[in-house]
Amino acid sequence: MRVLLVDDEEELVSALAERLSLRGIDVDWASTSYDALTQVESKTFDIAVLDVKMPKMSGLELKRRLQEKCPDMKFIFVTGHGSEDDFRAALSEAGTAYYLVKPLSIETLIDKMNQALKE
Amino acid sequence: MSWKSDIIGETGLQFYGKTAASLSHEMKNALAIINEHAGLLKDLALMAEAGTPMDPGRLTSLAEKVMKQIRRADGIVTTMNRFAHSVDESIKDVDLGEILEFGATLSRRLASMRGVTLEPRLVTTPVRITTNPFFLQNLLSLCVDFATAAAGGGKTVGLSAEETENGAQVRLTGLEGLGEVLLDTFPATREKALLEALRAQLAVDTEAGQLVLALPRDID
Numbered sequence: 001m002r003v004l005l006v007d008d009e010e011e012l013v014s015a016l017a018e019r020l021s022l023r024g025i026d027v028d029w030a031s032t033s034y035d036a037l038t039q040v041e042s043k044t045f046d047i048a049v050l051d052v053k054m055p056k057m058s059g060l061e062l063k064r065r066l067q068e069k070c071p072d073m074k075f076i077f078v079t080g081h082g083s084e085d086d087f088r089a090a091l092s093e094a095g096t097a098y099y100l101v102k103p104l105s106i107e108t109l110i111d112k113m114n115q116a117l118k119e
Numbered sequence: 120m121s122w123k124s125d126i127i128g129e130t131g132l133q134f135y136g137k138t139a140a141s142l143s144h145e146m147k148n149a150l151a152i153i154n155e156h157a158g159l160l161k162d163l164a165l166m167a168e169a170g171t172p173m174d175p176g177r178l179t180s181l182a183e184k185v186m187k188q189i190r191r192a193d194g195i196v197t198t199m200n201r202f203a204h205s206v207d208e209s210i211k212d213v214d215l216g217e218i219l220e221f222g223a224t225l226s227r228r229l230a231s232m233r234g235v236t237l238e239p240r241l242v243t244t245p246v247r248i249t250t251n252p253f254f255l256q257n258l259l260s261l262c263v264d265f266a267t268a269a270a271g272g273g274k275t276v277g278l279s280a281e282e283t284e285n286g287a288q289v290r291l292t293g294l295e296g297l298g299e300v301l302l303d304t305f306p307a308t309r310e311k312a313l314l315e316a317l318r319a320q321l322a323v324d325t326e327a328g329q330l331v332l333a334l335p336r337d338i339d
């Protein structure tokens with residue numbers, strides 16, 4: 001599986017990428033939505049893990065743009081917010097059921113990625 | 120309670136909630152980073168147990184990153200505590216420069232979501248006024264919210280305080296898009312209620328791209 005991680009917290013996304021990489025997962029990361037859009041121009045990813053709240057372009061908007069470029073890509077959202085109702089409504093609007101709340105459990109993240117890929 | 124008191128109460132609660140949500144989001148991020156670094160340390164320890172040599176420099180680097188996030192989290196908690204105490208006294212002698220700097224700290228994350236940088240310009244001499252600090256912080260937050268929308272992404276909004284003949288004024292500069300925003304929506308009812316409560320006046324200067332908030336020296 002080839003994974004693209006996107007979060008504006010660079011230290012978070014780079015450490016998470018390293019941990020996934022140690023588990024044999026092929027992973028790249030971006031700390032801005034614009035960087036993520038550039039990366040998909042030259043590489044193919046099976047799944048994108050996106051932070052919901054990012055400056056300039058939210059994770060929900062990024063998903064919409066990535067889907068235009070990569071229709072088969074699967075998505076998992078990550079949020080720091082505990083406000084479940086608002087978040088579920090946003091996910092429903094974005095057409096995905098996969099989400100995780102920070103701080104992440106890497107085992108749960110890998111489980112969710114496997115589930116999303118089996119869809 | 121008058122309708123104006125109701126509006127001020129409601130907008131105050133909204134401000135309190137929005138600020139608490141923003142700060143707790145920041146805190147979650149700091150904790151999430153500590154979580155990943157701790158996880159990485161555990162991964163490296165497991166690899167060392169299995170025979171992979173451990174690089175002491177890597178451990179030092181990870182420990183420093185954890186400490187950096189602990190300092191960040193401590194700063195967030197200090198900010199939350201200071202904000203919580205901002206309602207302790209309804210009338211207080213304050214340094215407007217300090218109020219602006221704290222207001223910029225509270226609004227920085229929300230501004231950065233719009234791609235806008237907030238730049239409080241410090242003055243060497245304190246600009247002191249007697250006012251309601253929470254109402255003022257609330258009004259400043261609403262002005263900053265409007266200003267960041269008017270400035271547009273990639274821009275910097277400056278915040279400065281200066282003494283005037285009758286009190287002091289706050290200037291929000293760099294609002295180049297003022298001409299394009301709907302000025303008939305600002306100041307709205309809640310801003311007007313806070314302006315009245317603070318005995319303040321707000322001027323929107325489209326040509327200069329700035330908001331000027333005039334405050335009395337003493338609210339009483």
